[in-house]
Amino acid sequence: MAxxxxxxxxxxxxLKFHKPAETLMKLNAVAGIVFLLVGGVIGLLVLLTRWxxxxxxxxxxxxxxxxxxxxxxxxxxxxxxEIAVLYFVSSTLLSSRLAGPRxxxxxxxxxxxxSVMTNVAVFQGKSSVMMTSxxxxxxxxxxxxxxxxxxxxxxxxxxxxxxxxxxxxAERTYGDGSIPLVxxxxxxxxxxxxxxxxxxxxxxxxxxxWKIGYINYIxxxxxxxxxxxxxxxxQQINVSAHIAVWYAIAGVVFGAKPLSEKVxxxxxxxxxxxxxxxxxxHLLSDPxxxxxxxIFNTSYAMYLAVLASMIHGLTVPGAIxxxxxxxxxxxxxxxxxxxxxxxxxxxxxxxxx
Amino acid sequence: MxxxxxxxxxxxxxEPIEGVELFWVAIALVWAIVMFVMMxxxxxxxxxxxxxxxxxxxxxTFSNKxxxxxxxxxxxxxxxxxxxxxxxxxxxDVYLLARLxxxxxxxxxxxxxxxxxxxxxxDWNHGFSLQPENINLQVVPGYExxxxxxxxxxxxxxxxxxxxxxxxxxxxxxxxxxx
Numbered sequence: 001m002a003x004x005x006x007x008x009x010x011x012x013x014x015l016k017f018h019k020p021a022e023t024l025m026k027l028n029a030v031a032g033i034v035f036l037l038v039g040g041v042i043g044l045l046v047l048l049t050r051w052x053x054x055x056x057x058x059x060x061x062x063x064x065x066x067x068x069x070x071x072x073x074x075x076x077x078x079x080x081x082e083i084a085v086l087y088f089v090s091s092t093l094l095s096s097r098l099a100g101p102r103x104x105x106x107x108x109x110x111x112x113x114x115s116v117m118t119n120v121a122v123f124q125g126k127s128s129v130m131m132t133s134x135x136x137x138x139x140x141x142x143x144x145x146x147x148x149x150x151x152x153x154x155x156x157x158x159x160x161x162x163x164x165x166x167x168x169x170a171e172r173t174y175g176d177g178s179i180p181l182v183x184x185x186x187x188x189x190x191x192x193x194x195x196x197x198x199x200x201x202x203x204x205x206x207x208x209x210w211k212i213g214y215i216n217y218i219x220x221x222x223x224x225x226x227x228x229x230x231x232x233x234x235q236q237i238n239v240s241a242h243i244a245v246w247y248a249i250a251g252v253v254f255g256a257k258p259l260s261e262k263v264x265x266x267x268x269x270x271x272x273x274x275x276x277x278x279x280x281x282h283l284l285s286d287p288x289x290x291x292x293x294x295i296f297n298t299s300y301a302m303y304l305a306v307l308a309s310m311i312h313g314l315t316v317p318g319a320i321x322x323x324x325x326x327x328x329x330x331x332x333x334x335x336x337x338x339x340x341x342x343x344x345x346x347x348x349x350x351x352x353x
Numbered sequence: 354m355x356x357x358x359x360x361x362x363x364x365x366x367x368e369p370i371e372g373v374e375l376f377w378v379a380i381a382l383v384w385a386i387v388m389f390v391m392m393x394x395x396x397x398x399x400x401x402x403x404x405x406x407x408x409x410x411x412x413x414t415f416s417n418k419x420x421x422x423x424x425x426x427x428x429x430x431x432x433x434x435x436x437x438x439x440x441x442x443x444x445x446d447v448y449l450l451a452r453l454x455x456x457x458x459x460x461x462x463x464x465x466x467x468x469x470x471x472x473x474x475x476d477w478n479h480g481f482s483l484q485p486e487n488i489n490l491q492v493v494p495g496y497e498x499x500x501x502x503x504x505x506x507x508x509x510x511x512x513x514x515x516x517x518x519x520x521x522x523x524x525x526x527x528x529x530x531x532x
Contacts (some may be wrong), residue, residue, distance in 0.1 A: 003385060015357075032355075040450055048404055059520055059523060060520055063517070063520065063522075086370050093357055093358075094460050101525040114454065116510060128520075130517045132517075134363075134477070134478040134516075136476070136477055136494060137477045137478070137519065168408075174358075175359055176363075177359040177360060177363040178357050178359055178360055178363075178365065179359065180355075180357050180358050180360075181360070182356050182357050206379075219495065220493050220494050220495055220496075221480060221493050221495070221496055224478075224491075224493070228441055239469055247356040248357055250356065251355060251356040251357045252357070255355075256355075256356065257355035257356065257361075258355070259371060259374050260368065260370045260371065261360045261362075261364060261366075261368065262366050262368060263370055263378065281414070283491075285403060285490050285491045286491045286493065287404075287407035287472075287487050287490075287492075287493055287496040287497070287498035288407040288493070288496050289490065290405055291402070291403060291405050295392050295393055295396060295401070298392070299388065299389045299391075299392035299393070303385035303386075303389045304385065306385060306388070307378075307382060307385045310377075310381035310384070310385075311377070311378060311381060314374065314377045315374070318373075318374065319356070319513065326481040348399050
């Protein structure tokens with residue numbers, strides 16, 4: 001069992017924080033925000049260059065910064081912050097100790113080393129290959145190595161999260177029912193993250209070996225197909241994690257309860273099943289991939305993922321609405337009206353007329 | 354704060370779903386099905402569609418085909434760089450090559466006649482983007498895409514590269530004339 005001295009209870013929310021986990025959440029979140037800041041400032045420079053009246057930067061500087069912008073904002077910011085979210089939704093929401101804080105530290109250090117290494121490679125100026133880095137256009141070896149180290153670190157973070165779920169279950173820290181909806185959303189994000197990181201590793205490790213001369217050819221079309229398994233899916237980790245965060249904010253700020261656990265969880269499940277296939281919409285105009293393959297992946301699969309988002313689009317505000325309606329009802333009822341059965345979870349608030 | 358806590362009902366999957374929520378799921382599902390049907394529908398009945406014809410090739414093989422076409426069908430040369438303008442016969446195979454940082458050669462086609470356009474890259478990824486029509490195709494080295502085209506407007510069209518390909522990317526343009 002966990003040592004109780006390692007926990008503190010938040011006086012505002014009543015949530016129980018495992019101190020080593022809390023430190024790691026803060027570090028990962030801060031690292032994420034730093035990359036958002038760096039990427040955001042660079043984004044401003046990109047914008048000022050694309051604005052014809054200003055046209056701030058020359059081509060070489062522009063392409064270098066555009067590469068850094070893409071990687072910092074679409075990979076590093078998102079994944080650092082999501083590791084923080086994963087530790088919060090597992091350790092804190094389940095009142096559990098974090099599995100292997102040392103492993104979590106190792107993961108964090110690898111992610112920092114990797115992200116800094118890739119940024120150094122980009123800012124040295126010989127790796128202006130965009131976030132996509134399509135072969136046979138090549139970056140410097142440490143550009144790929146940084147991304148690989150970052151991916152390994154993130155993968156460790158994912159397994160720390162899964163380990164925490166196992167510990168919380170074994171130690172019965174949250175009763176014996178299902179995990180909370182927000183944690184479930186985090187689990188979906190984690191599963192998508194593992195798929196994303198695996199795709200990244202499958203293509204970037206051979207590309208690194210190709211760059212340093214151990215492999216002599218990487219098929220450019222194969223690279224595109226597998227790379228988008230990472231490039232688009234990294235945004236899908238974000239989709240799932242930020243919807244989990246929406247549910248969490250609705251709960252913390254409004255005290256909202258999901259309309260239906262079943263509907264919300266099914267919608268998350270649709271993300272696991274279909275969202276990554278939609279990565280194929282980046283390959284719609286490629287040679288060598290059949291129309292059937294493109295249509296299957298970008299219509300059937302993508303629209304089922306869209307369905308999931310449309311469901312969350314209703315259920316998050318719906319949960320808030322239901323909560324405020326029932327709160328209004330409670331107020332009205334306590335001031336003398338008869339409570340009408342069955343209206344507490346409808347959209348229109350109680351009327352006493 | 355119950356989305357942050359385990360479900361109140363332990364057997365939550367047996368709780369009934371409220372009518373308004375189910376209704377929304379049904380609307381969303383119908384919309385998803387409409388969108389899904391549109392894509393194969395457009396593929397069958399739409400007028401501009403992607404080609405399914407592609408072959409593996411190599412820069413040497415492809416550039417030899419381009420050279421053969423240029424030798425046979427060049428009608429004039431343009432600009433100080435003496436870029437050949439090729440006028441291939443109706444129904445023939447037309448080869449367009451992408452390289453750092455131009456499209457080679459310039460092609461002259463006739464309106465309402467059909468050609469087989471072959472595209473490949475000599476070096477990195479490029480993007481064929483025909484402006485102002487906005488027809489876009491990915492050009493991947495090692496692959497030769499074949500697209501059946503029938504120009505239905507005459508005029509001068511510009512090909513821009515819409516896949517980043519290094520420092521000269523923004524200057525990589527080409528031309529197609531339709532008479």
